Amino acid sequence: MKAVVTVVGKDQVGIIAAVCVKLAEYQVNVLDISQTVMQGYFTMMMVVDVTGCTVPLAELVSLMDEMGKDMGLSIRVQREDIFEAMHRI
Numbered sequence: 001m002k003a004v005v006t007v008v009g010k011d012q013v014g015i016i017a018a019v020c021v022k023l024a025e026y027q028v029n030v031l032d033i034s035q036t037v038m039q040g041y042f043t044m045m046m047v048v049d050v051t052g053c054t055v056p057l058a059e060l061v062s063l064m065d066e067m068g069k070d071m072g073l074s075i076r077v078q079r080e081d082i083f084e085a086m087h088r089i
Contacts, residue, residue, distance in 0.1 A: 002080040009073030011042040
C-alpha cells in the first residue's frame with residue numbers, strides 16, 4: 001500500500017534526513033519525493049510504500065505527527081487513495 005507524507009514548516013537544517021531516517025526505522029520505503037523552500041518555509045511531499053511497515057499505519061501517523069511537533073513542523077501521513085480522494089477537483 002502507498003501513502004503520502006507531507007511536511008510543512010519553517011526551514012531548518014536536516015528536515016529531509018530526519019524524516020527519511022524515521023521512516024526507514026519502520027521499514028517505510030520512499031518511492032518519490034519533492035521538496036522546496038519558499039520564503040523561508042519548507043514544503044515536502046513524498047509517496048512512500050508502507051507495505052513492509054513494522055507498525056500499523058495509525059501508529060505511524062501518530063509517530064510522525066509527534067516527530068513533527070518536536071521539530072516545529074506539520075508532518076502528515078495519509079493513505080494514497082484517501083489523499084487522492086480528498087484532493088480531487
